[in-house]
């Protein structure tokens with residue numbers, strides 16, 4: 373997802389790159405004076421051009437956040453400080469414009485002069501001014517780098533029928549994703565193992581088509597209003613509100629997750645009221661740990677009991693026209 377944003381350099385890396393490129397420039401001329409003058413000018417232009425074009429590529433290739441799908445916008449908004457990102461993009465634009473102005477006005481001065489010593493002095497002055505501008509925006513590069521690292525790791529979400537697995541922490545949501553799909557999410561014995569969205573797929577071939585669900589595993593949710601939810605819980609809310617056609621609400625009747633069945637059912641009522649557009653399918657899990665009622669749908673991700681039945685039930689809800 374948006375993996376084309378270029379890696380963002382530090383100020384020092386960018387300055388080194390611009391000097392290294394400039395040093396490679398040599399203009400040939402039979403006359404020593406012209407050779408020197410033209411080389412000074414070419415190197416100065418190469419130096420400012422490198423800085424300017426790199427800054428421009430950062431600004432242009434950064435995705436315009438308000439054009440991203442709503443789901444990504446909300447995820448980004450949840451984790452990044454957008455005001456500071458906008459401010460840093462503005463600072464980088466300012467640096468580019470200032471370097472462009474220096475380049476235009478100062479190279480004219482270099483061309484007009486016939487004094488090689490003056491040209492050399494001017495060149496060093498231009499290097500000094502541009503270097504100090506680039507150093508001034510080092511913190512802005514860091515803001516962009518953090519944002520880029522977050523954006524390139526965003527999950528690839530497709531526009532296909534989607535099941536979101538939700539429930540209390542530690543009830544076995546990631547285990548269920550790994551039972552239903554080939555995804556290999558991190559599974560562990562403690563709550564809040566899952567901190568971001570994890571995606572898997574589930575396919576069924578019919579006579580004419582392949583029906584495919586996207587299955588989304590989410591971080592655990594506690595029974596509380598959205599205003600009190602932390603950044604990790606908000607990720608689950610964002611997935612439920614933007615992606616879910618079907619919600620598998622996972623209950624752990626064994627309570628080995630560390631939360632009571634009553635707490636889990638209270639959260640279910642809250643989510644059903646909040647996400648009225650999605651269809652809720654309630655699944656009891658960890659049936660290897662308690663005596664499950666034969667009549668009810670229950671599964672175990674340890675023994676795989678009930679998984680095929682759950683898969684069939686889900687496909688019976690596949691949206692078909």
Ligand SMILES: Nc1nc2c(ncn2[C@@H]2O[C@H](COP(=O)(O)OP(=O)(O)OP(=O)(O)O)[C@@H](O)[C@H]2O)c(=O)[nH]1
Nearest residue numbers: 541542543544545546547560563564565566592673
């Ligand atoms: N006995 C038994 N243990 C299970 C089953 N499913 C999951 N577990 C265990 O429950 C613990 C939590 O499993 P996860 O899949 O990480 O739970 P989660 O809901 O994704 O947890 P968070 O990401 O922290 O919200 C792990 O120790 C799993 O091995 C099951 O069907 N039976």
Ligand SMILES: [Mg+2]
Nearest residue numbers: 545546565566
């Ligand atoms: Mg998990």
